[in-house]
Amino acid sequence: MERAKESKEILVSTENKVGVLHNIARVLSAAGINILAISGYIIETQAFLRLVVSDYEGAYQILQKENYRIESKNVIIVELENKVGVLENITGKIEESGIDLKYIYGSVSADVAKTIIVISTSNNNAVLNLFNN
Numbered sequence: 001m002e003r004a005k006e007s008k009e010i011l012v013s014t015e016n017k018v019g020v021l022h023n024i025a026r027v028l029s030a031a032g033i034n035i036l037a038i039s040g041y042i043i044e045t046q047a048f049l050r051l052v053v054s055d056y057e058g059a060y061q062i063l064q065k066e067n068y069r070i071e072s073k074n075v076i077i078v079e080l081e082n083k084v085g086v087l088e089n090i091t092g093k094i095e096e097s098g099i100d101l102k103y104i105y106g107s108v109s110a111d112v113a114k115t116i117i118v119i120s121t122s123n124n125n126a127v128l129n130l131f132n133n
Contacts, residue, residue, distance in 0.1 A: 002086075002090055003132070004127060006075075007052055007077045007118075008052075008056045008075070009073040010050075010051045010052075010060055010073075011048065013048050013070075014046070014047050014069060015046065015047070016042050016046060016047040021040065023066070024063065024066075024068070027062050028059055028062065031058055031059075031062055034054040035051055036053060036116070037050075037077075037118045038050065038052075050073075060072065074120075075118050076118070076127050077116050078117050078118075079116050080117065081113065093130055099121050099123050099130075100122035102119075102120040103119070104119045105117065
C-alpha cells in the first residue's frame with residue numbers, strides 16, 4: 001500500500017564546478033541534517049540539485065549562508081513497496097486522474113522492503129487525496 005505526504009524540496013542552482021556536492025553534503029552533515037532524497041543534473045554551465053532533507057528549515061538557512069541560489073518547492077513523497085509493478089500502479093493512478101507529472105526521482109536498495117519516490121505534479125493536493133483516501 002502506498003502512503004503519500006506533502007513535503008518541501010530545496011532546489012539548489014549553482015555554477016557547475018568540482019566539489020559543489022561535497023560542500024553541500026559536508027555543511028548539512030555537520031549540522032546533523034540527513035539528505036533523504038537527491039537528484040542532480042547539469043544544463044550548460046549550471047548545476048541543479050533537488051534535495052529532500054530531514055530538517056528543511058535548517059538546511060535552507062545553512063545553504064543560504066553558503067551563498068547558494070536556492071528555491072523552495074512543494075513535493076509529494078510517496079512511500080511504496082519495493083516490488084515489480086508498484087511504480088506502474090501509482091503512475092497509472094496519476095494518469096487516470098488526468099494529473100500531469102512534472103518530475104519524479106527516487107532510489108532503492110534491492111534488499112529493502114520499502115522505498116520512497118519524490119514527485120511534483122500539476123495538482124499535488126489531488127495526488128495526496130488519491131493515495132491517502
